[in-house]
Amino acid sequence: MTETVAELPPTAAADLEPQTEQDLSEAVKSLRGPVRIVGGDTQALRCKTDRKLSVAGLSGVTLYEPGALTIVVQAGTQVSEIEGLLEGERQRLAFEPIDYRGLLGTDGAPTIGGVVAGGRSGPRRIQAGACRDALLGVRFVDGTGTIVKNGGRVMKNVTGYDLVKLMAGSFGTLGVLTEVSLKVLPIPAMTATVRLEDLADVDAIKALSAALGSPYDVTGAAHLSSPDKSLTSIRLEGFEASVRYRCGQLTQLLSRFGAVHIDDDPESVSQSWSDIRNVRPFHGTTDDVWKLSVTPSDAPGLVASLPDGIRSSASSVLYDWGGGLIWLATRPGSDLRASLPDLRGHATPVRASDSTRKTLGMFHPQPAPVERLSRQLRARFDPDGRFNPGLMHA
């Protein structure tokens, strides 16, 4: 068991491991110098300090009401613990956050605080919404050690400004999350995948658009383009008769693109979407891996426009969110952004050497007025620059 931080001398450069929100607040108040906030440290984010402030000690479920589709948990709670608890009631985190361990070769256990701070959302984002859409409320400690709450545990809440959205995806730079409340959804009775093979990227994205523009409630729309083979996958979930009906309708709708196959084997369906969610095709390779957020129909053109040599030969491109999310590999150290001057969206080097990430910046540069607002917000929430210096807008 670690000592509580309040007992450490304020000048000690030891890592901090508070066990309660109050401890954390006291620790931040007496901080000299910056810290890097970690939960399970599975995303391996680097900033200008190595001194860690771990939130893993703040763990536990505060409240779970299956009939209200809500769960309130402390930020350091492991995602696996939450998923296990939800599964017992046939519920789940609908935004299916990516687990970075496979891609980044990290170990440790992902925490819900890390998921929320990183705004991590998987394939179901297109239908069930992102992590930020499921996030109903937060408690956090700002850079002055003040404990702040916003939102709550109800689904409709417009009381005051929505700092909940601001905190989701702010990577700890505005405050340390201590507790989050989340909307959860039922696990459907059945899941099936409608598949097409060997479509050109441009046709695949058209097929995904057609499926997403249909009334058949698609909950996953991905295309894996590999040198030897490509696979276009559309996920349907719900009660069995309904899933079977919609599989039939989509088969008709998409037959103009090629032969349509249905996969309804629970294990294979589950594994294939887990592979998409965790970007399996890039596990264990040595290239840099970039994530691009774009307008879906722009996606194939953007990938095709990349100059020879920037992408590693024989590597895959994974399109998720109907094309709106692109994962691709580049030769180490390449500046993908420089090759995409007309990008409507943004590009992030998720896996790259520390020096590459430092040179290029993890976060896509923003227009000056937006950058100015962001910096000012950060300066207000963390005036002494204690949290994750060097990350995001600082």
Add this chain to the structure above:
Amino acid sequence: MEMPAPDPLVLLKKASLVATLKDVLPSDAVISDPVETRAYECDALTAYRCPPLCVVLPSSTEEVSQVLRICHDMNVPVVPRGSGTSLAGGALPTEDSVILGIARMNAVLETDYDNRLIRVQAGRTNLSVTGAVEADGFFYAPDPSSQLACAIAGNIAMNSGGAHCLKYGVTTNNLLGVTMVQMDGTVIELGGGHLDPAGYDLLGLICGSEGQLGVVTEATLRILRKPEGARPVLMGYDSSIVAGQVVSDIIKAGVLPVAIEFMDRPCIEACEAFAKAGYPMCEALLIVEVEGSEAEIDEQLGIITEIARSHNPVELREARDADEAGRIWLGRKSAFGAMGQINDYMCLDGTIPVSSLAFVLGRITELSKEFGLDVANVFHAGDGNMHPLILFDANVDGQLETCEALGAEILKLCVEAGGCLTGEHGVGIEKRDLMDVQFAPEDLEAQMAVKDVFDPKWLLNPAKVFPLAVSQDRRSASIAAQ
């Protein structure tokens, strides 16, 4: 309702302000005649009125930017206004403010079915967004009950909801991007056709900020393909506790209806007298609607009616055709009109955790007796967004005040039960002074820090959202700086 005293220095500037505004806007876009500005002296919270200094009706983002820059430089407060349908006084002017009405900006700029989005000018009404795409089988999901009149700009300001949020979410879940003008005239673009922000989620922060951080002039909205069909089922129970249990059991069973509406006895009686929809007289009535193909609807309703039956309903009525579906919805849709027939009413919109439904309804009944005013409840049960309607007579001295006092108690009750003051109407001036029931001073300070960043002079939509005493220092600092 207390409003800050107008700044005399601003009042003195009226003539020069109007002249400067006329330099950048067509003459019919600047209204300064007190007779004509009367149309803008209140929104749908009609109990409070105040004529503005003047009204401007710009036609482009560029004009909005020029207006804001002028007002910023002259230190004149600005109240942005969509269609003026706020029930919370979100567009109530102050005497020293300019109303910036966005109604003339109502064009569709782009429809893109491949990417399932539409880009509109923000003065466009909610329903006419769907109107622009429905011939092609698409719709815009958030559907506040004022959707015929309310503007997207106001929907974004208040993060409006509607009856179908359980499945489709509220405005913030369907908003992909905005063009927004800051108080100093700076135009910024947030979001667009891509889903995630590059940095902080400023789009999420803007949505629901009640027009206090900037003026949204254009919006990119997510559109969805219309489901193949929809069908409601009606069920009546002789106890609201049981009805609450039914709601919870339906949700736990893994069915996600698009809407679960709840009405209590006073509301059923009023609606029945008004619309004669053939509702059963009971303590609690639920209308549950599901969507999909015929077979899918049958499957979902099969599960729902089985749950409903297991709780011994006094009535269970499934719609067999469109006509019967219409009759099921008829009473619910005329609820507000029915109440208006009986009396004046105040509509609250606090949200509670669904699990506290029976407790909160019981307490509301007690409070209603204590204050001597009837309360009818009609609300979105799936998401806990209540709409207690307090009936009063505005012509009887003191009844408005009693009504407001009862309303405040009910909203405090919602917060105590683990919920919030407002689920979809916004704070405006109406719930401004109750904010410290829900938030500690540090919580409000964090929100006001955001306001400081976006609008350092505190000129945008003054005297809303934050209790006047809490925002006092910031507002007076801004006046002193002139």
